[in-house]
Amino acid sequence: MPSHDVMPNMELYQPVQVEDALAIADRLAERGWLVGGGQDTYGWLKDRAKTADALIDLSAIESLRGIRETADGIEIGALTTLTEVATSDLIRGGYSLLADAASVVASPQIRNIGTLGGNVSQDVRCWYYRRGLSCYRAGGNLCYADTPQGMNREHALFDQSRCVAAGASDTAPALVALDASMVIQNLNGERVIDARDFFVGPANDIENTTVLRPGDILTSVRIPSTWANAEFYWEKVADRNVWDFSLVNVAAAFKTTGGQIEDSRIVVGAVQTTPRRLTDVENAIRGNSRNADTAEAVKELCTTGARTLAHNGFKVPLMQNLVKRAIVA
Amino acid sequence: MNSKLTRRRFIKGVIFSGAAATTGAGVYLANAQNGAGTAERLINLNINGRTRPVDVMPSETLAYTLRYKLDLTGTKIGCNRGECGACTVLIDGVANYACSVLTHNVKDKAVVSIEGIKSADGTLHAVQQAFIDENSPQCGFCTPGQVMSAVALLSSNPRPTREEVRTGLSGNLCRCGAYEHYINGVLRASGQIA
Numbered sequence: 001m002p003s004h005d006v007m008p009n010m011e012l013y014q015p016v017q018v019e020d021a022l023a024i025a026d027r028l029a030e031r032g033w034l035v036g037g038g039q040d041t042y043g044w045l046k047d048r049a050k051t052a053d054a055l056i057d058l059s060a061i062e063s064l065r066g067i068r069e070t071a072d073g074i075e076i077g078a079l080t081t082l083t084e085v086a087t088s089d090l091i092r093g094g095y096s097l098l099a100d101a102a103s104v105v106a107s108p109q110i111r112n113i114g115t116l117g118g119n120v121s122q123d124v125r126c127w128y129y130r131r132g133l134s135c136y137r138a139g140g141n142l143c144y145a146d147t148p149q150g151m152n153r154e155h156a157l158f159d160q161s162r163c164v165a166a167g168a169s170d171t172a173p174a175l176v177a178l179d180a181s182m183v184i185q186n187l188n189g190e191r192v193i194d195a196r197d198f199f200v201g202p203a204n205d206i207e208n209t210t211v212l213r214p215g216d217i218l219t220s221v222r223i224p225s226t227w228a229n230a231e232f233y234w235e236k237v238a239d240r241n242v243w244d245f246s247l248v249n250v251a252a253a254f255k256t257t258g259g260q261i262e263d264s265r266i267v268v269g270a271v272q273t274t275p276r277r278l279t280d281v282e283n284a285i286r287g288n289s290r291n292a293d294t295a296e297a298v299k300e301l302c303t304t305g306a307r308t309l310a311h312n313g314f315k316v317p318l319m320q321n322l323v324k325r326a327i328v329a
Numbered sequence: 330m331n332s333k334l335t336r337r338r339f340i341k342g343v344i345f346s347g348a349a350a351t352t353g354a355g356v357y358l359a360n361a362q363n364g365a366g367t368a369e370r371l372i373n374l375n376i377n378g379r380t381r382p383v384d385v386m387p388s389e390t391l392a393y394t395l396r397y398k399l400d401l402t403g404t405k406i407g408c409n410r411g412e413c414g415a416c417t418v419l420i421d422g423v424a425n426y427a428c429s430v431l432t433h434n435v436k437d438k439a440v441v442s443i444e445g446i447k448s449a450d451g452t453l454h455a456v457q458q459a460f461i462d463e464n465s466p467q468c469g470f471c472t473p474g475q476v477m478s479a480v481a482l483l484s485s486n487p488r489p490t491r492e493e494v495r496t497g498l499s500g501n502l503c504r505c506g507a508y509e510h511y512i513n514g515v516l517r518a519s520g521q522i523a
Contacts, residue, residue, distance in 0.1 A: 005393065005409060012368040012387030012433055024366075035431075042429050043410055045388070054367070055388065059434055107500030108478070109426045110411055242499040243412055 007045040011054035018063055018185065021217060024056050026187045029214040032056050036079055036118035039110050044123075049132030064117075064219055067091060073225040075183075078117025078218045083108070085116055085171070094228035097251055101174035101234050107242050117218045120172050120182075120198070121210055124165035124273055125154060125245050136162040136206050146309055153311035154247060157303070157319070158272040161203035164309060166270045170236060172199060173251040173269035176277055178227050183220045184212065192222070199274035209273060227253045227265065231290075233326040237318060246270040248318045252326035259289050266326060268319055271306075278302060278323065285327060295324035372436045376401065377445025385432045392416040392427035395442055403443035403473050407502070414501030417474035418442045424481035424500070443473035446480055456480050459518035460511065467505035474501045479515045488519050 013032075015021040025032055033052035035041050036059065044050040058064060064079040067088050074090055085091055086103035105111055105119060123130075124137070126145055134140030145152040146164045156166040172195070180195040198210055212218060231254040238244035249269040255262045264285060266278045281298045288294040302323045303316050361369040368387055373380050376399060383398055392409070395401040395418070404427055407415035411429035418427045419441040427442075446454040453461070456479045466472040475498060482489060482497030489497060494515045495508075503511065516522045 005406070006386075006390070007388035009386055010388045011365070012431070013366065014362070014368050014433060038431065038434075039411060039429055042390070046409065055431075057368075057431065057434065106411075107414070108497065109414065109417060109424050109500040110429075112423050113425050113430065 004046050004048065007042065008048070008051060010045075010052060012057060013054060014057045014060050016060045016062070018061055018217070018219060021056060021058055021061060022185060022187050022215075025217060026215040028054055028056065032214070034058060034217065036115035036121075037081065037110075037113040038118075039106070039114045040118060040122040043130070047130070047132060049130055058217070070222065073223045073228065076116055076221045076223070078220055079115045082106075082111040082114050082116065082119060082171070086111065094225070095178060095223055097177060097227075097232035097234055097253060098171060098174045098223070100232070101170045101236075101249070101251060104236050104241075105170050110243075116171060116221060119169050120175065120221075121212060121218060122168055124163075124209055125168040126163075126165035127151070129163075129165060137165065137202070139207065148310070150309075151311065152309040153314070154245070154270075155309055155312050156272045157306040157308060157312065157315050158276055159201045159203065159274070160272075160307060161201065161206070163202040163206050163273070165202075165273060167199065167209065167273050167275065168245045168270065169275075170246060170249055170269065173249060173267040173275040174234065175221060175223070176275040177251040177253050177265040177267040178223050179265070180221055180223045182218055183222060184216050185219050186213075186215045186217070190219075195221075196275070196277060201273045227255075230255050233329045235322055235325060237322065248315055248322055250319075250322040250326050251275075252323075254290060256290065260287055261285050261290060261294075266323060268302075268323065271315060271319055280304070281323065290327055290329070292324075292328055295327040298327070299324060368433050372433065374399075374432070374436060374440065375438065376440045377442060378439075383432075387431075387433065389432045390428050391418065391420075391430045391432045391435055391440070394432040395427060395440075401442050401444050405470055405473055407470065407474075412502075413471070414474040414478065415471050417477040417501060419477060419481055422481065422484060424478050426500075441477075443476060446476070454480065455518040456483065456515065460514040463510050463514040463517055465507060465510040465514040467503075467507045471501060471503045471505075475503065475511050479511070479518065482515065483519055488521060489515070491516065 013024050031053040035055050035057045064077045067076050067090050082102045082105050086099050091099045128144035129135050129137050155164045175195040182193050182198045184191050233252040236246045236249040251267045253265045264282045268276045284298050299320045302320050363369050371384050392406050395404045405415035407413035409428045411426045416427040421438045456476050478498050478501050494512045
């Protein structure tokens with residue numbers, strides 16, 4: 001693959017008001033590429049693996065930044081940086097699960113500019129796809145990762161459907177665990193979608209990872225107070241502690257009364273395209289204590305339905321152990 | 330030198346017409362735009378305390394502008410993918426990878442590169458001096474980025490613990506593996522070791 005120092009020349013729009021951004025996004029449709037912090041964008045463009053006629057840089061729209069309290073929880077502007085999410089008193093206070101997840105994304109410099117909206121909207125990690133090969137996800141008719149010679153140790157365990165790429169976001173599982181909802185605007189108005197419905201897998205839409213379509217802009221993320229100050233557990237395992245994407249991560253929230261689990265959310269990331277919520281496990285542990293027996297009892301249930309590829313079998317025990325630790329912690 | 334003078338003269342020549350073309354574009358409050366509604370190429374950049382007009386391509390990165398248009402080659406381009414940290418600069422005091430920021434994103438901001446942190450009289454920044462005293466660099470390629478990350482860390486956390494230094498510099502690779510020496514340098518610059 002040729003190496004390029006510069007991105008191809010493109011038009012650049014820098015609206016400062018969301019209304020203008022929506023109008024430009026609508027007018028350009030597929031020709032435009034929305035940019036928040038740009039940390040996923042620029043690699044695609046430098047590699048010529050994807051192109052666009054125009055960049056729509058949202059970073060000057062101040063109304064899309066910041067974290068505020070609402071009547072029922074908090075609302076985080078989509079352009080709020082991951083550093084701001086990780087260090088916000090408001091988020092650290094009641095929703096530290098999200099702050100913990102944001103604090104281990106990539107590296108300090110990337111967290112300083114990378115946004116929450118961009119982190120949840122980033123594309124999947126698959127080196128064949130990102131190299132610009134004409135795979136299923138890129139509109140072709142082959143998966144290069146799920147072949148006898150394919151390198152797929154970082155790929156998906158579940159919900160593979162032609163494409164076996166895994167999602168890369170660390171904040172996405174935390175948002176699903178917190179029952180967050182995503183506010184999406186386009187020229188026709190606003191719609192609010194549950195985080196678990198925001199992400200889409202290849203069986204439903206192989207070329208997109210979210211429900212966002214040309215003309216749509218993710219403007220904010222709302223977190224209800226439902227799980228505020230619950231018992232949280234976050235853990236990310238990657239080959240390298242900085243920069244690297246999760247091999248598996250887990251975001252969990254527990255409400256307990258008298259030592260017994262009343263309700264919980266256990267969501268695992270990087271094992272399929274979308275965050276995987278383990279509803280069966282949540283149901284199985286209800287009424288039990290957060291101890292080793294409870295965790296051991298659901299070990300197999302965690303990974304029921306997993307289909308391992310040639311090189312990612314290690315993700316099964318890794319995922320089981322992370323879920324067990326979440327339950328015991 | 331000749332080419333630089335030529336470029337400067339060229340920019341001076343077009344700056345007036347560029348400014349005139351943007352007047353009357355009231356819709357996009359803060360950002361200058363040309364007739365097509367896209368970003369105006371000729372922008373003023375505040376680099377190291379000095380404002381300079383520069384003609385910037387729409388998709389140009391800050392690292393490219395610094396090195397190839399402003400001759401500020403202390404900012405290194407290692408990976409050009411936000412994975413090594415050699416291009417780290419401060420944007421409004423915050424450490425960022427110059428290879429992964431559009432120059433058009435910083436037109437209303439103050440950028441400080443490695444050339445801009447010594448005093449006016451030439452005295453090195455405390456971090457630079459401490460890195461020399463600790464023999465922190467080996468080959469030196471990552472050093473400008475390490476310095477900038479250390480400066481950003483110490484401005485928000487003047488007496489970091491060793492662990493906080495590790496985290497603060499974690500976005501900068503050193504393939505010589507001189508990490509411990511850089512960490513010692515930051516602790517020395519913060520006055521915690523002498």
